[in-house]
Amino acid sequence: MMKNNNYIYMCPTCGLNLKKHEKQFMCDNNHNFDLSKNGYINLLMVNQKKTKxxxxNKEMVKSRSNFLDKGYYKQFSDKLNTIISENLCDEDLNILDSGCGDGYFVANLKEKLLKENRNKNIEFYGLDISKFAAAYASKRDKEINFIVGSNFNLPIMSNSLNCIIRNFAPGSNDEFYRTLKKSGKLIIITPGIDHLYGLKEKLYNIPRKHDEKEFAYEGLKLIFKDEIKYSIDIDNSEDINNLILMTPYYWSIKEDMREEVEKIQHLKTDLNFTVSIYEKL
Known part of the structure; x- marks a missing residue:
């Protein structure tokens, strides 16, 4: 794998292909976008933002990174990467982690695929709407192309991706379809029924399990579905609080409950993921 000038970035202003010129990207209409000092490119337009x-935010990204680096999700990451590897067959690949966060998962995927000594010509991309996440991700792996952008307006050229990974991230199915090549794979990870149920028992008086949902996407065929499930033990309050900051639950619990949660010293909970792979027809 190597970085080159055959980028698949799309100008968010006019839709033309962006080409690299030293430390900036420019389209034929002279719209230009600078690389940040951390190495990512910001292609998120002001009209695509609901907040500044x-x-x-920076605290949430740091908490996520610290938690993931402790290895609690490594078993999931390893199994997911095996599934991805077994379902990719092209030698030359463009892979996008759409909603990549701090880059933990796409960096692990890159390491596995390159170690397998196949699919040598691979370009890895990670996109997140948070500039703080993109900055963290760029520090984690400088060989991956990280982008600040929206999953609902992907700054990616049409028919340019072999694989899109949507790991718990919202997004536009129309955009995923547009940017995938024919026979390209959309890999969707959603919470399984028991995901983080042990944590929910600590947070809510009446905890509820996740609903099991079936999805159908126009122009895409479901070719694979499997479940990954195991339990983790967390024996310190810092890691527990970092986990909560990773989840939507942080925003739904009351302030007094947050104070109680900060005192929790031990947590045992299931991690439960559903992995679905769709192929573009």
């Missing part, structure tokens, strides 16, 4: 700094 959308997505995870």
């Amino acid at each position: 700094n959308p997505g995870d």
Whole structure:
């Protein structure tokens, strides 16, 4: 794998292909976008923002990164990467982690695919709406192309991706379809029924399990579905609080409950993921 000038970035202003010129990207209409000092490119337009700094803030990204680096999700990451590897067959690949967060998962995927000594010509991309996430991700792996952008307006050229990974992230199915090549794979990870149920028992008087949902997407065929499930033990309050900051539950619990949660010293909970792979027809 190597970085080159054959980028698949689409100008968010006019829709033309962006080409690299030293430390900036420019389209034929002279719209230009600078690389940040951390190495990512910001292609999120002002009219695509609902707040000044959308997505995870710096504290949330740091908490996520610290938690993931402890290895609690490594078993999931390893199994997911095996599934992805077994379902990719092209030698030359463009892979996008759409909603990549701090880059933990796409960096692990890159390491696995390159170690397998196949699919040598691979370009890895990670996109997140949070500029803080993109900055963290760029520090984690400087060989991956990280982008600040929206999953609902992907700054990616049409028919340019072999694989899109949507790991718990919202997004536009129309955009995923548009940017995938024919026979390209959309890999969707959603919470299984028991995901983080042990944590929910700590947070809510009446905890509810996740609903099991079936999805159908126009122009895409479901070719694979499997479940990954195991339990984790967390024996310190810092990691427990970092986990909560990773989840939507942080925003739904009351302030007094947050104070109680900060005192929790031990948590045992299931991690439960559903992995579905769709192929573009």
